[in-house]
Amino acid sequence: MKKILKQTVSLVLLLCIISLSFCGCGGNNTKEELNASYSDNEAESISSGVVAQNDIYELIWDDDKKCVLVHEKGTENYWSNTPYEHYKLEDPSGVGHVRMSSAFYLEYLAERKLNTAYSYVAAYMNGDIIAEKIENGIRVIFYMSELEISVPLEYRINGEKIEVSVDVKNIRENSNLVYSISVSPFMCSAKNNEKDAYIFVPSGSGTLMYVDEGGRNTRTFSAEVYGMDYASTVTEKLSNKESIAMPVFGAKYKDKAVCGIITEGAEISRIDAEVGNIDYGYSSVYATFLLRGINTLFVTNNQGTTSQVLVSTDGMVDLAKPTVTYIPLLDEKADYMGMAEVYKNYLCEKYNLKRGEELNNNSDLYLQIFGGAEIATDFFGFAKRELRVSTTFEEAKDIVFDIKETIGAKPVVQLKGYGHKGLDLDKIAGGIKFVKDFGDFNTLNEWCDKNEVSLYVDYDAVNYRRGGLGVSKYSSASKTANRLNAKHGMISIENYNSDSPYSYFYLKRDLIPKIINKVIKFSNKKALDGISLESLGNKSYSDYSTQKGYNKLGFSEIIQNAAMDVRENGILVMTEDSFDYAAAVSDCIISSVTKSSDYDGFDKDIPFYQIVFKGLKPIAVSPINLAINTSDQFLKAIETGTALSFSLCDDWNSEFTASEQSVFQFCLYDIWKGQIAEMYNSSKEYISSVINSEIKEHKYISDDVVKTVFANDVTVYVNYSDMSLDCEGVSVPAKGFIFK
């Protein structure tokens, strides 16, 4: 008996050992396998020469330097990852050479820590690079033997475009896990200290970084496209940053420019720039694709020492070929206006937008009216919170009526904070109801209908704090990379600490359409003109409960589908400070961002967002009365011919000091009505003349004066300085504008 038992135990143990020894191998490729795949390819590796061509370009493979170049036929213009002047150097070396000769940078996870590898070192010097011809292009496979990772990149020429894709499905890896790949880091680059050269990054409305070196520190920029991923447990906001709303970037150098558009996988990408580095002599901007979900954990050991550990998803994103498309620009097109033009064309093609058509429901004035918020109060000394009304529907009507009567404007109105807890978060979409404390909505709605005032009601279909409407507090939340509920606390403006007890959740992405349907039903019942989807249009997040939701992938489809559903019901869609995909599918855009994140390296903010969307969609600037400098914000609206916008409420009293919402104290209608009238009247004639026109030209005449020319040839000069200035024969008043 004992013997049998011993044998059984031994057998079980043996089986365990065997099965354990196979654990950890699943899903990975052994080096032999990787080698095998390369030995197959090696035979087909092509030699140097032209591998593809069209009417405009020749695609050339240099097998010695393992470099892809695009030559514009009939000219001496070459486009390549390695700047052509550097490429021609006979004996290049140094840090700059490593970076500039690398087709990509790779971030990989080794022992739960992030490391960076450069393809020049990892594949060219310590590995192998193989090229093979594909339709209209070339496929280059980088085998990094030390890292046991191989990455295939594909280069194609397509008309005037040069496309670079990462073949994600064919990336091979073993124990080191690929986290991100920065594609062609020097394709969009400019030589340092070159006059009039700059790097364009789409931070906020867009900004330029000048490429000087030596006089100041190296400037860097790195930000995720479409903002931070809210499904991340790492939530720390140390400063205010504007999100990247458009996956486009570029570089201008002499009479050339290159515009890069992330045409596939924008949601999983990041835009990085490094400018004025004395070691390289070049400045560049590039896209980085984040191929894995990652989360940071802090682990404290017995000695109380806290260390940072990275947790990543097992698989990579469910996207075959994230792609960056580069469009070279020459001569007069080689500037940010040229980049805006190609980006606008790309959006029109992708979203089927028509240019030069009259815009429906356009207005020269947009009003955002706030309902109310919760305040902290007490009942016989016992703490409680209750809703305080700032603007009832009747008062909102009075405000709009007053504006209409006094200045003759026909504003578009957005109502915000009329739900369950006013502006405060509680049930999803404010419980999809109007709280009776705000009075009778129908009176306002009927009045607006009668007076042709478009009325939109805002719903937050993303954040919630309490269950309801088919949403469960815990199980309806999106998941982070380590499978916890995605939630955020309120960040203290004083010390940036997250106030975790008051956190709110991010709704599971597949539940958003259901909530939108409920909003549509409610809106139909109330005969609403339009729905405003602020949070859906300017937030993007992952849901790691499914591979399709890794790294924000697919979030844009949600609002596109939502907008389609809303429109099918005869209701208009408004978005606020929205990302390009949301702006493209909405009927009007309010609170369009007019500034960048103000990084140290940002030298000149440009209204790239407005240049792109003006004339395509009705668009208004972010509320003038909430701006840092109201007179400058008014001039920014003038600069781009976008509609004026104001945030208003009817009442503020000292009770609101006990509210978490500070907005009421800045937007009392009684205080602002004079200035609204003054600004509106002074710009009415000009704004109405360009309201439907695209921007044809935009340039800085001097540091303080900007000239904008619209498609209908109306020209405006805007002077931001405190003294009147003469430009191009025109005297522009201080802090004013002149148009012709």
Added chain:
Amino acid sequence: MAFKKFLRKILVTVMSVFVLISSLTLSASAISGIEEPAYTNYFYEHDGTSKRIVEDRPVYVNSHVIDGRTLGLDSFYIVNDVYSTDDAVYILDSGNGRIVVLNKDYSLKKTIDSFVMNGEIQELNEPQGIYVDSEENIYIADTENMRVLVCDINGKVSQCFTAPKSELIPDDFDFFPINMLIDKSGYLYILTRGSYYGAMMYDLDRNFVGFYGANSVSVTILEGISSFINSIFETNEKLANSVKKLPYQFYDFDTDSSGFIYTVSPSSTGQIKKLNLKGTNTLKYKKGISVVSAESFNFGALDTYTDLSGKERKQSFSSIAVDEKGFIYALDSSYGKVYIYDSKCNNIAVFGGGVGAGYQKGTFVSASKIEISNEDLLICDAEKNCITVMSRTDYGNLIMHAGYLTDDGEFEEAEPLWKEVLTYNSNRQVAYRGLALVNLNSENYDKAMEYAELGLDQESYAAAYEQIISIFLNKHLWWILLIVVGLIIGVTVLILKPKKEENRLNRFKTLSDVFKIISHPIDLAAEMRAKRAGSLTAATLILIIFYFSQIAVKQWSGFMYVLPNSSFNPMYVLLGSVGVVILWVVCHWGVSAIFSGKATLRNIYIVSSYSMLPLIFYNIVFVVVSYFVVPSSSSFITVLQMIAYAVVAILLVFTLINLQEYSLGKLFGVSVVTVFGMLVSAFLIFMVLTLGQNFISFAVNIISEGIYR
């Protein structure tokens, strides 16, 4: 009896629910309000016992950056200091060992690359500070060379200060100068690194005369006791090796037009000091209606920053500048923030940030120095190798000018500015305070009171109210006197009138018992022993009324006495009123049981509760009177309070002596032991609650984990 039981249950349930509700606090998330630059803008508003954060429009914005590129020079390398005079701005580019001189429009005037002393070129070694006197002599704190060089605009060194030889200099003193200053009378002050003796002071002939204005060490009672106990029990060796609490050193200083020297230290309170000639801190702030020393005033953040790994980053004020109106600009290098205070310690604005990683404009990595140039603020960043110029916004101009005018007593000019400030932010406390002063000055007292209440300015409110009362009395004095005389006569007649019917109170035995404690406490005690007089229900009701009267004092008293307190927690009131009585009852019963006391728990509870009647009476009187009597005439309220406490003590003594059958001496002894017992019990309860809280938190964490997964 059954009804009593039922009533008791109801009371207990209601109390429990109230306690439970009061322990819950709710909050919500904020949507973004105002558009902001890269950094947050806010100010601190005082609401009685605490201060709170109010979001605000930017008062200063980054207008431009001065670096090598803007001046056409090589990049700065470690910019440690900047100094502004009427004609120029001097930048100490420490890493490059040079001084860059700018015109007031921040264009390049000159660079001083070499310093020559006695024909020899002097290399600077990590200089930390720069100062320029009225004759354009440049003082350079050549820190690592342990000297201060004085040179002219061409770099010719005329004077060199090294460690002075003086008996006043301690043996362990190292002369690492970091900053210099010359006061109104021409005395030179040198700050040295790591010195907690204060600034080194030199007379007009530049002889060292001693140390000036050292910080003192503040020791709390607990720390004192702990130190005393340690000194008894620890060995000499251990004591010698223990960490001594030393005063904070001054990190920076500046002087105003009146000759006061302002210093800044990284302490947790009193970070900013305004020193007079003697080196005494004269900075004061308004606390309610009194003006008190700013030694205990926290000029910094309410809470410390904790990074994602849970590590705290402490605030550190490292630089200070004062404008000609006495407004203070303090730089916190740890968080990269600028704090602006007016001369009365009212917070005007807080902005900036970065927490050591601020790569956006207006945020900082290693902010080293703040300086005022015209209306601009210049902030050096040693890491970013630049100087950020922060310029006032239109809103900032309004606030600052309105503040200056109010300080100067030019109220009429200030009024429209304050009103305009409110158009930008309706929640600006300092504007309401300013308007209260303006209206007070223009004898518009009703308005002054209205504004003072919005600005939480009790002093102006009381002053305006006093004037209103005074005017009222002047107008109606004869009528008031007549009414008072009439009332006195009426009351006298009522008192002297023979009683025709039995006191109504006697019809209600319980009520009669309750009030008997006031009129005949000894009789009540005797009846309690003999006939079980007194009622538990009545005693409980009195405790509840006592609790609510305490709440009323804290929450419903007149504005002149009590400011609205957003962090009010009724739990503390409950513990401080009912909790203390209950603890007293239980402990006294327990102690008296040991010391042969005869009183039952029931009787102790009843007399203790009944004895609270004088306090209830006082609380009610206080609440009513607080609306009518200005604080300056409120000494009778203090007397009334003392009487109320004395009566409570007397009632307890009379009743307990009889109930316990103690002598006065024994009761006193037992009471002392009871108080000791109360302290021990409170400590134990605290321990149990803390452990319970930890256990609940542990359980909640486990449940949350389960739910999340």
